[in-house]
């Protein structure tokens with residue numbers, strides 16, 4: 375129960391909860407479903423009603439959400455999805471007995487065999503794509519080398535192709551330096567890489583070698599706009615700016631401010647329009663604050679919250695929920711703009727962990743940072759890809775415990791796959807970056823990749839190119855990527 379509100383099959387086996395109650399366990403025992411209401415509450419409620427655990431086995435229920443319907447007994451079921459349906463029959467030991475495809479249709483008569491459950495799921499017809507073997511390219515560490523954009527792009531693309539990389543995640547809009555591509559978008563800063571249109575050269579050199587290019591940028595952050603428009607800045611409760619230093623990811627603009635939205639969504643759309651040959655645009659680390667209810671209390675947020683929820687306290691539960699809704703709206707506007715230009719939308723997110731190794735549940739993550747993953751994935755404008763940062767060395771350095779290791783990375787990746795539950799394609803982001811006392815070598819990074827790939831995501835991305843150069847890690851990475859099918 376490391377992850378309250380979410381239970382994997384292995385957790386249940388460990389806790390021997392499989393014997394508790396068939397239908398309730400069916401909710402969660404696939405390790406595929408994160409019901410909104412925690413499982414234990416369900417069981418306790420039945421017990422309060424006088425059910426004994428043995429009786430609970432025979433409880434006939436139908437439990438559904440937009441992703442899955444579980445039926446025991448007989449039921450007339452209305453499916454919410456428009457595609458055809460996969461029906462699976464699971465026996466008393468959760469073994470699969472039968473599987474068949476049902477035609478499209480919203481009304482189905484379902485009858486589960488005795489001591490079995492029927493699981494109905496939408497069939498998603500996604501076209502097959504090759505496994506992503508990615509590398510992130512932050513071009514700024516290469517700036518001192520004094521080579522032109524064209525030469526740099528050619529030499530890197532050559533290096534990537536030689537080492538089995540088939541996708542590059544290019545840091546296209548640097549929070550401090552601005553665009554590494556050419557644009558006339560009002561308010562956009564053009565960096566020296568932008569003047570040479572490095573992105574164009576990277577696309578050209580990579581596409582010539584069959585490597586896909588995804589441009590990424592930090593969601594709702596920019597130094598120039600932050601400096602120019604004090605009213606766009608995120609604020610703490612006391613009115614001071616919220617701008618904690620953490621790598622490049624500073625200069626937070628309030629995603630709830632309509633002017634910020636207009637400018638940032640425009641920036642993203644402009645990038646998509648200028649480079650229609652791009653394979654994707656990725657919004658990195660969207661959140662309102664890193665943890666807690668520290669931000670945002672800018673004037674827009676105060677007024678908006680007061681008018682929507684009169685009398686409710688700032689920073690409370692209502693407020694946290696409202697804050698997450700605001701970030702969701704902002705992100706969906708960005709994603710919609712990207713997709714309207716015919717480009718795939720990616721979202722990269724951190725996965726906060728507790729010291730015991732558990733990840734924050736999606737609900738808790740939404741409350742603490744503002745990022746509501748389920749709201750995004752259940753939206754018709756859901757991102758095409760989600761990229762999860764699984765950086766065990768970061769948590770090992772922060773908490774100083776042995777919980778965070780390769781095995782943790784593998785289990786965490788599986789848990790994240792379960793959370794996504796087929797709603798979008800998934801990539802696991804691993805890093806060769808050192809954190810505190812955790813020094814990463816090529817071998818350790820490759821081992822991490824092997825472990826996270828046990829969860830069978832749609833790909834892996836290794837951060838980042840210049841660090842792989844510095845640690846002479848390419849040969850080891852190549853061998854690792856060759857092993858992946």
Ligand SMILES: [Zn+2]
Nearest residue numbers: 628670672675
């Ligand atoms: Zn605000």
